Amino acid sequence: MRTNNKLNKPENRSFIEDARRAQIVDCAIEVIATKGFVNTSISRIAEEAGISKGVISYHFLSKEELIQQVVMEVYQAGAIYMDSHMKGKVKAKDILKAYIESNLAFMGDNPKKIIAVTEILANARTKEGKRLFDVTANDQFLAPIIQLLELGQQDGSFRALSTFSAKVLATTIRDTIDGVGFQLALDPNLDLESYSKELKILFDLATRKEEII
Amino acid sequence: MRTNNKLNKPENRSFIEDARRAQIVDCAIEVIATKGFVNTSISRIAEEAGISKGVISYHFLSKEELIQQVVMEVYQAGAIYMDSHMKGKVKAKDILKAYIESNLAFMGDNPKKIIAVTEILANARTKEGKRLFDVTANDQFLAPIIQLLELGQQDGSFRALSTFSAKVLATTIRDTIDGVGFQLALDPNLDLESYSKELKILFDLATRKEEII
């Protein structure tokens, strides 16, 4: 059963419904990555998918829900990818390297997803002007890095860091990686592998113990 | 004096014309910073300025030109501010610190300008989807930092860096600072002074000579 006011919950979705939603999300990513968030309309996404606008309204409550779905799917995919690469590492130093490496690798494998999400984060707002996604302020993304920095101080991998310094460093790590995302948006041929190597060195230096002087 | 379909070149602008353009640019900054680029329309800017929409169309060839003007003015103001702070420094280490320090200080003094430009860079596109501003890829912003890193290698302030590493490091420095801009957009009460201090330490470590090991 489907009405205009209620969409099925994920667990109740039919196979066809799942497939359509996935298709629409994919097309949304394509359009956003290619034309930019500002130029992305329901009708352009429908055009890309070769379906009528109504289909999108039928499967998603609103444009906002579709956009949120895009972000969620990309984040989930990224998290799964990165987790599988960090799993098994024990020392904070190694985990940090795996974190940077796998994040950039995921970017290299899914450039359009990255570009689309970058566009959305930067642009999506309510009509009143409030941001739809507050990633930077969102501890959800900073917390694991901060934990990692704490672990490194315990296991002797990293230099001592005040709580504030740790937060700044964590933020810097995320901003730097997100910055690569922006660059990727501008230059799809970006040499991500070399970037990966350089960033690992950079943050290795930035976390080294003081006594190394 | 005005010809049809054409705006006067900067050198031919009357005093009134200049004043109006400045007023409109200021109001555009206010609206973009407050409501976001996506929610900024000519009419909202006109409302903010207390003038009719026609005035804006009269003084600017298009919305695009107005947006470009906003970015240019903020960049110029920032450059002047930062130059005045870096002037007199000799050693690369000190210049880098002044660079970071003055950039964040400018952000603290002009949060709305920063937020507006951040919004524009992230969002502004032509109708075909091409970005209006390619800042990251734009060597204009990276070049001075790269030069600084070269100077540091010559004057013995910094560790040795390959050309590529220097570019990555320069990019990281810019991305990190730009990231602070994003955070500022999300949290206007951001403690920029502490951020300034932390970033100076961070990039001091990241540029230190290897023999420090």
Add this chain to the structure above:
Amino acid sequence: MRTNNKLNKPENRSFIEDARRAQIVDCAIEVIATKGFVNTSISRIAEEAGISKGVISYHFLSKEELIQQVVMEVYQAGAIYMDSHMKGKVKAKDILKAYIESNLAFMGDNPKKIIAVTEILANARTKEGKRLFDVTANDQFLAPIIQLLELGQQDGSFRALSTFSAKVLATTIRDTIDGVGFQLALDPNLDLESYSKELKILFDLATRKEEII
């Protein structure tokens, strides 16, 4: 059994078919009474009924037919109710009182039905703008009252009335009662009993013989 593009005639409807139609009509009444005719869509009715939109299209030729069914069912129910109250009365004066009394009593017992029909009569139109129901002009509703007024003149209950006057008076009686329906739509707690008493007095006065002067 169903042929394409055609619904079974009433006499050929299966038990299930009848039950479904009744359920849908009831839900339509609920939605129209609650949200107003303008806000009533097939999908909202389906939602109320807990069924899919398709079911409604399956059981009713069109939205129009469903709406007509709602009106018919309420009218029939009202007529049965009123007839049972007027039965046995002999004098026109008493029948008129029973008419007014039972009509308002039916309203009090079935407020949602009354509100729904009121909404429909006021709103329902074809796409070309033609009214679906022409109640006021419809002699079907005026005829029995006019007959009653004639009876009253014969049995000496009522004052003499020209044909035209009788029609106006009949119309006034109906409009007044329908007006109560409107008020009921606006205030569900309307004191219908008192209204009933007042209206009986009012039309008693309005029908009294001239010699009363």
Add this chain to the structure above:
Amino acid sequence: MRTNNKLNKPENRSFIEDARRAQIVDCAIEVIATKGFVNTSISRIAEEAGISKGVISYHFLSKEELIQQVVMEVYQAGAIYMDSHMKGKVKAKDILKAYIESNLAFMGDNPKKIIAVTEILANARTKEGKRLFDVTANDQFLAPIIQLLELGQQDGSFRALSTFSAKVLATTIRDTIDGVGFQLALDPNLDLESYSKELKILFDLATRKEEII
């Protein structure tokens, strides 16, 4: 000056603005009266006026504001017309006759206005289902009639009435007149003059003193 968020207040409207608003209101009345409220869209009104849809959005904040304007203008015109006819009458009996007479005369002179407002009152709702206009419950329209009934009891024109009875009678008078509006909507050739005569007799009887028995 005009922006999207703000319309000029009545006192600041230019001549052209006033003319356009009047034209649009007239066309709205025409369309609503002809096609029904349900079938009245901004685009149909624009079509009727021979202008683009944008013009309507430019001159009215929303469809709702336009609709309210229609109601207000018709009410004002009606009130002015009726007041001029009741002015000079002293006895309640005469005022009541003038009230009924002038109201129906106004209807006869402005059938489309009456039909349009009737349509609007019956149909206009918010998206949540709340009525935009609550005329019946609105004492604004009942109060003058109730005052008139009080005056009649004082000056000896009318029979004694309890407060409640007076309200019911006032409501009946309004509903009956509004009912004529409905009939007019259904039959534009309605003999309003005869109706006027009949209603005056009817409510004369309904207000006569009891001792007349």
Add this chain to the structure above:
DNA sequence: CATGAATGAGTATTCATTCAT
């Protein structure tokens, strides 16, 4: 110089209906 007025293409969303399964 500045404005009010108008345009027309564009936006997201709603809806009655159709139809294969």
Add this chain to the structure above:
DNA sequence: CATGAATGAATACTCATTCAT
């Protein structure tokens, strides 16, 4: 019988731009 899926037209509203005055 019933459903989920899809359609395409319609809805109100927004916007950058143009232009006569």
